[in-house]
Each structure stands twice: as structure tokens, then as C-alpha cells.
């Protein structure tokens with residue numbers, strides 16, 4: 001259900017956001033960046049950090065760069081990756097992330113992901129707006145489906161070290 005909604009909502013929101021950000025030298029090149037399967041995983045009980053996952057694709061024929069992200073339900077959203085240090089996977093904040101032309105970049109548990117600090121999801125919310133800011137494409141706002149399956153045993157969701 002949510003996925004179907006997103007398929008229709010994402011192009012609409014994308015169109016709206018592109019119309020609002022046609023400034024910049026590369027505006028004529030600003031093909032759509034598609035954001036598919038956007039999901040927000042709510043914080044674990046007692047925590048206030050949510051996780052955001054999706055698949056990004058630059059369809060413009062040119063590289064783009066994801067610069068930042070934000071959401072009205074979160075104080076601060078960071079772009080994270082996981083790096084292996086010995087036998088431990090650690091998260092690291094990225095200042096930006098290159099999105100090569102035509103390539104899908106997957107945000108997921110254990111890989112690139114959005115970390116949403118100070119997250120307070122409205123109770124019962126099924127959809128959370130998340131705005132991604134790209135160097136070329138500007139702001140792209142997607143409606144992320146709220147996943148109800150927050151897994152208390154998942155280490156990837158344990159951000160007590162932050």
C-alpha cells in the first residue's frame with residue numbers, strides 16, 4: 001500500500017521541489033534524482049534516533065552529490081556510512097556523498113543510511129517527509145513510509161555510542 005502511494009507521490013513532490021530550485025549554473029542539467037523505497041525506522045524504545053533508508057538514482061546523465069538531509073520530525077539528520085574496523089562495524093558521518101550518473105546508491109542497514117537525531121515521530125504517522133539536498137538537483141522531498149518493525153535486537157539500530 002505504502003509503496004504504491006510512494007510511487008505516485010515521489011514524482012509529484014520531485015516536480016514541486018525542482019520548480020522551486022531552478023537557480024544555479026546547472027539548472028538546465030537538473031534531471032530528476034529518483035528516490036525509491038524510502039523508509040524511516042522509528043527509534044527504539046527510550047531512544048530518539050531514527051534510521052532512514054532508500055535507493056537514490058541520478059537520472060540526469062550527470063553526477064550529483066548528496067549534500068545534506070532534513071526532516072521536520074528530527075532535530076538533525078546526518079549521512080552515515082559503515083566502515084569495518086577490525087571485527088567491528090562502526091558508523092561514520094559523511095559530509096557529502098557522490099551519486100554517480102545512472103548508478104543506484106542504496107541506503108540500508110549496515111551501509112549508507114540516514115541517521116535522524118532527536119527524532120519524534122507523530123504517533124500513528126504512516127508517512128514522514130524527508131528532504132534530501134543535492135548539489136545539482138537541489139531539494140528533493142520524499143514521503144518515507146514509517147516501518148513498524150523496529151527490531152530491538154538489531155545492533156545496527158544501536159546508536160548509544162553517538
Ligand SMILES: [Cu+2]
Pocket residue numbers: 080081091113114115
Ligand atoms: Cu548511523
